[in-house]
Amino acid sequence: MVLTFKPAVQNAWDEDLMTHVDFEGWQFIARNGLTFEQADPKKPIVCFGSFQDYLGKNTSTGGIKTKNEWVHATHWDCVIFDEYHYGAWRESAKELFEAEGKREMEFGEGEGLEYFDEGTMPITTSHYLYLSGTPFRAIASGEFIEDQIFNWTYSDEQKAKDEWKETNGPNPYASLPRMVMMTYQMPDAISQIAMQGEFDGFDLNIFFSADGEGANAKFKYEDEVQKWLDLIRGSFGETTTDNLKLGTKKPPLPFSHAPLLNVLNHTFWFLPSVASCHAMSNLIKQRQNKFYHDYTIVVAAGNQAGLGVMALPPVMQAMTDNPLESKTITLSCGKLTTGVSVKPWTGIFMLRNSSSPETYFQAAFRVQTPWVIKNPDSKSPNKEEILKEECYVFDFAPNRALRQIADYACRLNVNETNPEKNVEEFINFLPVLAYDGSSMKQVDAAGILDMAMSGTTATLLARRWESALLVNVDNNTLARLMANQEAMKALMNIEGFRNLNQDIETIINKSEAVKKAKKEANDREMSKKEKQELTDDEKEFKSLRKQIQEKLIKFATRIPVFMYLTDYRERSLKDVITQLEPGLFKKVTGLSVKDFELLVSLGLFNPAHMNQAVFGFKRYEDASLEYIGINKHAGQAIGLYDTVLSRKEYEENFVNEP
Secondary structure (H helix, E strand, O other), X not given: OEEEOXXXXXXXXXXXXXHOHHXXXXXXXXXXXXXXXXXXXXXXXEEEEEHHHHXXXXXXXXXXXXXXXXXXXXXXXXXXXXXXXXXXXXXXXXXXXXXXXXXXXXXXXXXXHHHOOOOOOOOEEOOEEEOOOOOHHHHHOOOOOHHHOOOOOHHHHHHHHHHOOHHHOOOOOOOOOEEEEEEEOOXXXXXXXXXXXXOOOOOHHHHOOEEOOHHHOEEOOHHHHHHHHHHHOOOOXXXXXXXXXXXXXXXXXXXXXXXXXXXXXXXXEEOOOHHHHHXXXXXXOOHHHHHHHHOEEEEOOOHHHOOHHHHHXXXXXXXXXXXXXXXXXXXXXXXOOOOOOOOOOOEEXXXXXXXXXXXXXXXHHHHHXXXXXXXXXXXXXXXXXXXXXXXXXXXXXXXXXXHHHHHHHHHHOOOOOOHHHHHHHHHHHOOEEEEOOOOEEEOOHHHHHXXXXXXXXXXXXXXXXXXXXXXXXXXXXXXXXXXXXXXXXXXXXXXXXXXXXXXXXXXXXHHHHHHHHHHHXXXXXXXXXXXXXXXXXXXXXXXXXXXXXXXXXXXXXXXXXXXXXXXXXXXXXXXXXXXXXXXXXXXXXXXXXXXXXXXXXXXXXXXXHHHHHHHHHHHHXXXXXXXXXXXXXXXXXXXXXXXXXXXXXXXXXXXXXX
């Protein structure tokens, strides 16, 4: 007998049993399928049911429901508790249903929970088997001793998939898709209105909060959510310039990066409330969001969507007969987040807070269901085509996401005491890519633990100081630089800037010439020779501009060294450089204070991105110092690049210590 808190898993059990070679001839009994009376008593059976049904009582007379008396009269060979975490952490599981309301909460908790204990359950058996994808609380509580625990994790299955030898026959793990987590730091222009959250500042529940019901539901911060919808399809205006600067290093966004767009036909969006789900549906349908009109929007939230598994049929219907041709977005705030298998889902958007790794990963693993079609060409009955090689988790609160990864990985293997090793093994098969506003890079195990502790990683910090966004090398800036002999002389002091004057002159002249030639080409056809010369000139000035940019970035990477060596944290970095420690600055960077001030005045450095980079460095340093028990800067103001934050502003806007 299989007992579960989530009736929605029935289809998965039915399909697995009916298609597995070891269970040929077995019968599957369920509420809406084969009945006990119809089953052949000579053949083995698996009976599937929910606690709510089989352990619930007759409302009029009390006692066992008449239709279920045979269940209680049978002595079962084995009772399986599926989705066991549901009972083991039902207090925490409430967060899945609180957004849905009282009816869903009552259904989710269900009757029969008082019989959850083996000793009091009115069904007899010789053996019990507890199954869970997130068994942390049950293991941590000591409920099971080591000999009673068998682990088969996501990492195990992916490792088995990689190590399978072709000589053993077809790989049984081949259809299990690899997960990839992609986290994005929201641009300040979007996130500022929701910088009230715990730890990482940005609060998803605030950002996606909404009021109203059905067609009248509306986001409190609709303008910002609209910007977010533009952002994920690569058309948010305020990041366009930055993306042009980053070039090929710009982050792959879900609905603009061609390889992602190609596989994300069906996605699941996990939002904070029923009102948020309806508000998102309403916003997407507005005229300006024409891009999303190709997608059928399914609101799997609220009473109208149906209780529990009843919310699933509309999702399947929206995919029509051919999910390869259709496109859907399913919006939910609790329904369908555990125990449900929807094969075409390839990505989940985590758009709400989640306090526990159980809730987070139960939802995330919805997209890892294998998707395979048999006999794809209608000529090969034994051939299978895997349609889902990878699946994606998109998160817009990076610090929260990486804390969940660290927590999940460290609690997954109770025998391994080294947290870095646990995380390393987990992310070997679930790569984590983080975009911090300047670059998107894969984060290693040490980086994830750094991020979980301090909100960033040493590597991401270093890369922030290697970003093209920190310096300006457009023609206007270079022209100002070239017109100032003192500034040119100052830059000559930096290693590698020996031919600067000639390089800048070439960049400006050739870029202007190319611009003029392209403009003239609109009026007449260019010869092959002219086109080649134009291409060569364009390549030359772009190459020189890139070299100057790289040299300036190389200079910028020396600034963190200076910050490590100086102890003045309450003053802005510009003040420390120009007033407090000019000698140290020249020793580290090769520039005098006068030279530095001149370059700043010419706009060679980008103050906004410098402020972010300095802040990231100081926040990371703070966390590191507090971790070892030192906090000699407590209560002091925090200096950024050209501005100073009070301690209160620093904590309220960025750290948000509880």
